[in-house]
Every structure is written in C-alpha cells, then in structure tokens.
Amino acid sequence: MAAEHPEQRRVTRLWGVGDFAQRPGGAHRHLAGYLGQVKRVDEGVGRLRDALRSLGTEDRTVLAWTADHGSHFRTRNSEYKRWAHESSVRVPLALTGGGLVRRPVGTVDLMPTLLEAAGIAVPAGVQGRSLLPLTGGGHDPGRAESVLVQISEDRVGRAVRTSRWKYVVDAPGADAWNEPDAEHYAETELYDLTADPYELDNLAGLVSHRAVAGGLRAELLEWLARIEGVEPVVERAAPRPAGQRRAEPFPAGAPWEGVRFGHRPAL
Structure with a gap:
C-alpha cells in the first residue's frame, strides 16, 4: 500500500462544502486529495507567472483557469458530474487582470473573452459573449x-x-x-x-x-x-x-x- 502523502494528512481536517455533511458519498475520502491537487495547481501557476515575469511579458499576458465541470463527489447520485447541482455545474473560472463578476456566465464566454483581450475580432455565429464588459462592475446590456x-x-x-x-x-x-x-x-x-x-x-x-x-x-x-x-x-x-x-x-x-x-x- 502506498504511503500517505504528508500534504494529504495536513488537509484532511479542513472544511468541506455545506452539502457534503448532508448527503452520503465519498467526499470524506476524496476531499483531502482534491485539496492537495488544488495546491499543486496553485504552485504550478505560481511558477508560470514567475516565468512570465522574468520574460517581461506578464503585463501583456492573460491567464485563464477553468475546468470541464465542478466536483460533485457523488453526494447525490451515482453519476457525480452529469447533474445540475451547483457542485457540478458551477465550474471554476478565473482570469488575470479582470475583477469579480457576480452574475452567471458560461464557459462558452471564455473564447470570445480571450479573443477580445488579444484584440482579435470574435467570429460571427459564436454563441458566447466576452466577459470584459462585466469586469470592474461594468454592464453588458445584451447579455x-x-x-x-x-x-x-x-x-x-x-x-x-x-x-x-x-x-x-x-x-x-x-x-x-x-x-x-x-x-x-x-x-x-x-x-x-x-x-x-x-x-x-x-x-x-x-x-x-x-x-x-x-x-x-x-x-x-x-x-x-x-x-x-x-x-x-x-x-x-x-x-x-x-x-x-x-x-x-x-x-x-x-x-x-x-x-x-x-x-x-x-x-
């Protein structure tokens, strides 16, 4: 049996999402490993930003973090990610240099956002809309x-x-x-x-x-x-x-x- 990683022992007793305590499932077994992976991603992003800073390109580079679904941990059903609950469909999304957007947006908005940030015209027929008008408390009347x-x-x-x-x-x-x-x-x-x-x-x-x-x-x-x-x-x-x-x-x-x-x- 593989030895337990020290990082997993450290995060075992941290908080869990509110619905974990109310539902059966494997959250108690997998949350520590999940949080450990989040920490590794954070470390990797830090190294990437250090490299951009050393190249002098950080101020003109937009970094985006996202995923294909949230983490459901099988708390409600047998197919944890193909469900409409928040812990599945609320997908992580963060971009550098933006600001907090409080209204619902979709992953289809990521591509037009990056194109607009790069100064490239968004092709006709794209279903998503750029998030840039929403940053800094802005509005997008057509959304x-x-x-x-x-x-x-x-x-x-x-x-x-x-x-x-x-x-x-x-x-x-x-x-x-x-x-x-x-x-x-x-x-x-x-x-x-x-x-x-x-x-x-x-x-x-x-x-x-x-x-x-x-x-x-x-x-x-x-x-x-x-x-x-x-x-x-x-x-x-x-x-x-x-x-x-x-x-x-x-x-x-x-x-x-x-x-x-x-x-x-x-x-």
Missing part, C-alpha cells in the same frame, strides 16, 4: 440574465441558472448516450439559491412557486429555441401544497427574480 446548462450521456437534462434560481428538467426514458436532446421534458428541480445555496430543499411543484417555475420554464424554452433549434414540451411537476411557504412577486422586475419569501403569520 441574458441566465445561463443554459446541457446535460447528456448519463441523462438528457437541461437547466437554467439565474443569479438566484436554478430550474431543472429531465427527459424521462431518453437514451442519453445516443440522443443529444429530447422532445419531452419534465420539471424535476427548482432551487432558491439565495435561501438554499446547497440545494437541499427542492421547490419543484410547490403551488406557491408556480409563477417562479413558469418564468423560468419560458426562459429555458427561449434558450433551447435559440441554441438548439428545438421546441420541446416541458411537463410541469405534480402540484404540492406549500405549507407556510409563499412567494410574493415584487411590483417590478422579472417575476422569477423579484420574489420575496416568508412564513404566514401564526393565527
């Missing part, structure tokens, strides 16, 4: 308020993610390894990421959130028509009583973004 998530292979699923909401649909019975999309989807999940960042309370089907789900469904269908050129049917989740939960739309703004939650007063 959508949500991002599209496409899930394949293990399942055929789609989702939209806004600054606050996650809306997920699944194609029941689809041959996920051979069918890239579907004509019929069903609502499976709805999360309020502001109140429930670890997505432990699935709001799909609650009668109190019908307006929220309806707005997000329309947003998803617009994405699918624009990006995939399809117009599938999305079946609503079976209605469920809301109990003391309620959603009150604010007078202005998109109905699925401007929503206030609360409990009914005790009688």
Whole structure:
C-alpha cells in the first residue's frame, strides 16, 4: 500500500462544502486529495507567472483557469458530474487582470473573452459573449440574465441558472448516450439559491412557486429555441401544497427574480 502523502494528512481536517455533511458519498475520502491537487495547481501557476515575469511579458499576458465541470463527489447520485447541482455545474473560472463578476456566465464566454483581450475580432455565429464588459462592475446590456446548462450521456437534462434560481428538467426514458436532446421534458428541480445555496430543499411543484417555475420554464424554452433549434414540451411537476411557504412577486422586475419569501403569520 502506498504511503500517505504528508500534504494529504495536513488537509484532511479542513472544511468541506455545506452539502457534503448532508448527503452520503465519498467526499470524506476524496476531499483531502482534491485539496492537495488544488495546491499543486496553485504552485504550478505560481511558477508560470514567475516565468512570465522574468520574460517581461506578464503585463501583456492573460491567464485563464477553468475546468470541464465542478466536483460533485457523488453526494447525490451515482453519476457525480452529469447533474445540475451547483457542485457540478458551477465550474471554476478565473482570469488575470479582470475583477469579480457576480452574475452567471458560461464557459462558452471564455473564447470570445480571450479573443477580445488579444484584440482579435470574435467570429460571427459564436454563441458566447466576452466577459470584459462585466469586469470592474461594468454592464453588458445584451447579455441574458441566465445561463443554459446541457446535460447528456448519463441523462438528457437541461437547466437554467439565474443569479438566484436554478430550474431543472429531465427527459424521462431518453437514451442519453445516443440522443443529444429530447422532445419531452419534465420539471424535476427548482432551487432558491439565495435561501438554499446547497440545494437541499427542492421547490419543484410547490403551488406557491408556480409563477417562479413558469418564468423560468419560458426562459429555458427561449434558450433551447435559440441554441438548439428545438421546441420541446416541458411537463410541469405534480402540484404540492406549500405549507407556510409563499412567494410574493415584487411590483417590478422579472417575476422569477423579484420574489420575496416568508412564513404566514401564526393565527
């Protein structure tokens, strides 16, 4: 048996993501190794930046760090990375010289961002948009308020993610390894990421959130028509009583973004 690396012993007792403690899975076995790998990446990036600095090219070089998916650690399902939960679809992305971007963006935005930073025109037909207008607190009026998530292979699923909401649909019975999309989807999940960042309370089907789900469904269908050129049917989740939960739309703004939650007063 291979000896345990000292670095793995050092990180074993560090914090874990909030949903790890709530779900079964292998996070407790793999988190230390994962954090050790992150440290190695950090060290490698440091050496790369030292080399750029020694060549005098650091100030005119943009470095980007990203991944093909987040780290799910199999906390919720058997196929950890092909799911719409934050720990899977919230992909790490960092660029030098930018500034914090707080609104949802997609990996399709990386290529046009690097092209614009290099002074190269973005080709026509590119689906992503440069992130440079958003840096430093800037705005991009033409950018959508949500991002599209496409899930394949293990399942055929789609989702939209806004600054606050996650809306997920699944194609029941689809041959996920051979069918890239579907004509019929069903609502499976709805999360309020502001109140429930670890997505432990699935709001799909609650009668109190019908307006929220309806707005997000329309947003998803617009994405699918624009990006995939399809117009599938999305079946609503079976209605469920809301109990003391309620959603009150604010007078202005998109109905699925401007929503206030609360409990009914005790009688």
